Amino acid sequence: MEKFDLIIIGGGRASGLAIAAAQEGKKVALIERNTLGGTCPNRGCVPSKLLIGYAEAARRVREASRHHIDATINGIDRQKMFDEVAEWISGVDPRYESRLPANITLYRGTGSFLSNNEVLISGKDGEEVAQITSETIVIATGTRPRPAPYSEYPVWTSDNICPLKNTPPASLTIIGGGFIGCELGAFFSAIGTETSIHVRGKTLLPRIDPELAPIFQEQFEHHTPVYYESSLSDLTYDGEMFTCTFSHPDGSNHQHVSERILFATGRVANSDTLRLENTDIETDDRGFIKTDDHLRSTVPGIYAAGDIAGNYILQHTASYDIHYLRQSILKGSTEALDYGAVPHAIFTEPEVASVGFTEKELQDKGINYVSTLRDWKSSARAMASKLDYPRTKLLISPDTYAVLGCHLIGPDSSTLIHQILMLMHLKNDIRELPKMIHIHPALPELFLDAAIDVIKKAKFT
Structure with a gap:
């Protein structure tokens, strides 16, 4: 040995x-x-984000009319995307x-x-x-x-969909509304695959802050149909198409037919x-x-x-x-592991990013806090996107002014949140943020606006 x-x-x-x-x-x-x-x-992470790059390009063309530009997509080579x-x-x-x-x-x-x-x-x-x-x-x-049911059929999971040696489907049914289901759903719907998501619960992304959740769902459903309280009760495959039967709490059922099915029900x-x-x-x-x-x-x-x-x-x-x-x-270090503030982001349309507690978690734990929910209109750069939904939510301690949670929904949220991560890592005091000069009219000004508002609220708590 x-x-x-x-x-x-x-x-x-x-x-x-x-x-x-x-x-x-x-x-x-x-x-x-x-x-x-x-x-x-x-x-x-990497292949899914490479795919999302194609989705973003397609959406920019489709949504060009927001900027008074008449643009159309003459063709999408989905096979070339898979091959690359x-x-x-x-x-x-x-x-x-x-x-x-x-x-x-x-x-x-x-x-x-x-x-x-x-x-x-x-x-x-x-x-x-x-x-x-x-x-x-x-x-x-x-x-x-998590092992997919009906494994006797050629069903997809996030593992066997890669390395994308398959032919891109014309239609896709996704079971599961977590970050994997939403990210892949956002890609496939953007490139023209008829895509639907089916979830057993009443929401997508169950861990998202409850004040941002309805905003996310409304925007996401502009591109991808979502069926809630929908449990898969039967699945058949005829060699070409899958027929899914879904049951609902009221006892009703509905069927959905697609070329492919993807199970994204956890790990x-x-x-x-x-x-x-x-x-x-x-x-x-x-x-x-x-x-x-x-x-x-x-x-x-x-x-x-x-x-x-x-x-x-x-x-x-x-x-x-x-x-x-x-x-x-x-190296012989004896220091204990300290994760500090652990962030996460979900690369969908719309994009979301979070760090720290959600408001519900603070309420459940009995932690004192003040919050603010602000749109991004304080930044002209954000206004240029002509999107109305982007929001910043800050949760801070009224006693120490420490950031307890930060939640973003909007373009480049995964990048923007790093300003808050640095603040939390170095000196977790939201009062430090307004002391820093922000480039005008760049996107990070949205934090300046939110910080000033939540500090005022904390002072009068």
């Missing part, structure tokens, strides 16, 4: 840790059963492998535990590839889409192949590995990072975890 200084199970973002350890002279084993790079560049993104994806694994130093042993297979510090690597057919051991092991196996932990029963590693009731504030599992020397640790299912927090482990494992 070969011994290593470090074993990493999962070749996604954690491959960066493998490279850093190898550059410091460590003997490293990196285990990956699919493609190097993990979900983000192969099946998730598929070509980019095909190069991800080779690019990642080419960066690996010579003292990293790359194992292509599934890693599972024989004991606390012994790992078995199995090939695609279950054959044994190797048995290895280390006192330091990092588990970074991530998550996968589950990739811990079931690790054979954790052979170890003392503990998981929660959802299968995520329990960790402390140093990303340590319940076994000394074994860490969990990224989605599999269950702290956040976000690529940027996974990157943060890996950076943290570089400092603790390789």
